[in-house]
Every structure is written in C-alpha cells, then in structure tokens.
Amino acid sequence: MQKILLFIWLLAGGTALNAQTKFEGEIKNGTDSSILAGATVRWVEKNITKITDSSGQFRFENIPVGKQAFEITYAGFEAYKT
Structure with missing residues (x-):
C-alpha cells in the first residue's frame, strides 16, 4: 500500500468569542x-x-477552533x- 502525504495550511480567522478557521491543504503521494x-x-x-x-487541493471553512479529526482516502493508498 502506498502512503498519502498531506500538506496543510491552517488559516485562523474570526473573533475570540466565535473563532472559526479554514482548513485547506494539498494531497500528494x-x-x-x-x-x-x-x-x-x-x-x-x-x-x-x-x-x-486537479491540483490535489481541498478546503473546508468554518471549522471550530480545537482538535478536529479528518480522514483522507484514495484508491490504492x-x-x-x-
């Protein structure tokens, strides 16, 4: 099985009372x-x-601040x- 390599960019935004972030990155072999x-x-x-x-990029918005779990899948990996 091949392995997935994840490059992420975590962009913080929002206010202290209602902080939300963006979670985006690029998936590579x-x-x-x-x-x-x-x-x-x-x-x-x-x-x-x-x-x-087509560039292997993804983006989620309005992610609450704190620990979040993500799973990445790709056929053959x-x-x-x-």
Whole structure:
C-alpha cells in the first residue's frame, strides 16, 4: 500500500468569542510527491467530504477552533487520519 502525504495550511480567522478557521491543504503521494487529484478528505465529526481538485487541493471553512479529526482516502493508498 502506498502512503498519502498531506500538506496543510491552517488559516485562523474570526473573533475570540466565535473563532472559526479554514482548513485547506494539498494531497500528494507519499512516495514520489505526485499530486493526488480526486482524493476524498472527510471531516469526521460532521461527516462532510471534499474531493481534491486537479491540483490535489481541498478546503473546508468554518471549522471550530480545537482538535478536529479528518480522514483522507484514495484508491490504492492507505487511509490517512489526522
């Protein structure tokens, strides 16, 4: 099984009372760093999924501040959990 490599950018925004963040990143092959377009990224708690674009990128908005679990899957690769 090949491994997934996750590059993430966490962008903080919002106010102290109602802080929300954006969670975005790029999914690549952990072996050769090739882009994985069409990978599934799932926000576990809300069961919301995004599919990576042709550049391997994804984006979630309005993520509450704090620990969140995400799962990334792609055919032929081990699932990656954060």
